[in-house]
Amino acid sequence: MRHSWARQLRRCRTRLVTLLQRCACACVLCLCVCVCVCVIRQQKRRHMRHVTVPHTHTHTHTQAAGKCPPTMWMDRCIFVKVYPPQIEFGCSTMLVDNGDDQPCNPDDYLPGGRLAEGAILEFTAGDSACSETIAIEADDRWVCPNEAKGGTDGACPPEYIVNITLDRATSNVPDSFELLPAGTAERKYVSWLPTVGKDETLKGYQACFIASDTYGISQARRCFTVRVRKCKYCLRADEAQFLKSNLL
Numbered sequence: 615m616r617h618s619w620a621r622q623l624r625r626c627r628t629r630l631v632t633l634l635q636r637c638a639c640a641c642v643l644c645l646c647v648c649v650c651v652c653v654i655r656q657q658k659r660r661h662m663r664h665v666t667v668p669h670t671h672t673h674t675h676t677q678a679a680g681k682c683p684p685t686m687w688m689d690r691c692i693f694v695k696v697y698p699p700q701i702e703f704g705c706s707t708m709l710v711d712n713g714d715d716q717p718c719n720p721d722d723y724l725p726g727g728r729l730a731e732g733a734i735l736e737f738t739a740g741d742s743a744c745s746e747t748i749a750i751e752a753d754d755r756w757v758c759p760n761e762a763k764g765g766t767d768g769a770c771p772p773e774y775i776v777n778i779t780l781d782r783a784t785s786n787v788p789d790s791f792e793l794l795p796a797g798t799a800e801r802k803y804v805s806w807l808p809t810v811g812k813d814e815t816l817k818g819y820q821a822c823f824i825a826s827d828t829y830g831i832s833q834a835r836r837c838f839t840v841r842v843r844k845c846k847y848c849l850r851a852d853e854a855q856f857l858k859s860n861l862l
Contacts, residue, residue: 697756697758697771698756698831698832699754699756699773699774699827699831699832700754700755700756700832701752701753701754701755701774701776701825701826701827701832701833701834702752702753702755702825702834703723703729703750703751703752703823703825703834703836704720704723704751704752704753704755705718705719705720705723705751705753706718706751706752706753706776706800706801707753707773708753708773708776708800709751709800709801716749716801718749718751729748729750729836729838731836731837732837732838732839733838733839734818734838734839734840734841735748735804735821735838735839735840735841736841736842736843737806737808737840737841737842737843738808738842738843739808739809739810739811739813739814739842739843740808740810747803747804748803748804749801749802749803749804750778750793750801750802750803750804750823751778751800751801751802752776752778752800752825752834753773753776753800754773754774754776754827754832756773756774758770758771774827774828774829774831774832775798775800775827775828776800776825776826776827776828777798777799777800777825777826777827777828778793778799778800778801778802778823778824778825779793779823779824779826780792780793780821780822780823780824781822781823781824781835784820784822784837785819785820785821785822785837786819786820787806787819787820787821787840788806788813788819790806790807791804791805791806791819791821791840792804792805792806793805793823798828802823804821806840808842813842814842814843815842818839818840818841818842819839819840819841820837820838820839820840821837821838821840822835822836822837822838823835823836823837823838
């Protein structure tokens with residue numbers, strides 16, 4: 615019995631020593647981790663003292679010399695709202711605000727107007743002087759809520775830049791039918807000189823225009839019927855036209 619108790623006592627003592635050794639290793643490991651974390655934090659604090667954070671419209675707090683900010687990790691939330699453009703065909707307010715003196719009638723773009731959806735654009739073959747100059751405009755009609763409520767200057771962003779293009783995919787006008795100028799503009803002019811005996815058709819043509827912002831977020835579409843006046847030619851001041859007919 616004595617030998618049995620002695621063996622059990624030695625086993626317990628061995629297990630206790632092993633357990634104490636493991637606990638000691640764990641404590642040393644934890645201590646090393648804590649020391650590393652403290653060193654890293656101290657280095658970050660020293661780095662933050664010499665770093666100047668750029669800012670625009672955010673509020674900043676000046677810290678006393680040699681003192682760190684109250685916390686090293688800060689979350690700052692900024693609410694950003696991007697307003698969507700609302701592109702429509704009509705007189706451009708940007709051109710008016712910039713002092714443009716070329717008149718634009720808003721009624722021309724209303725239903726039944728000369729530039730309404732489905733309106734007829736007429737041209738005369740032979741001389742561009744006999745065809746009316748057609749100017750088409752588009753504008754961003756979005757209204758800033760702050761401006762509607764009488765907000766201060768600078769509270770509303772500027773309007774989107776608008777451009778007008780000819781949609782060749784849905785138009786069947788000749789290649790000589792163009793919109794000028796070629797670059798980005800909120801007002802475009804229809805440039806076309808129909809050829810006598812070639813471009814005069816009874817059905818006419820279809821010309822579709824697309825007005826959109828430069829990012830392609832919002833688009834407006836408007837199609838017209840293009841016709842060339844038949845049997846009507848342009849005469850200059852020094853020209854005469856004689857019509858001969860035979861009476862039967």
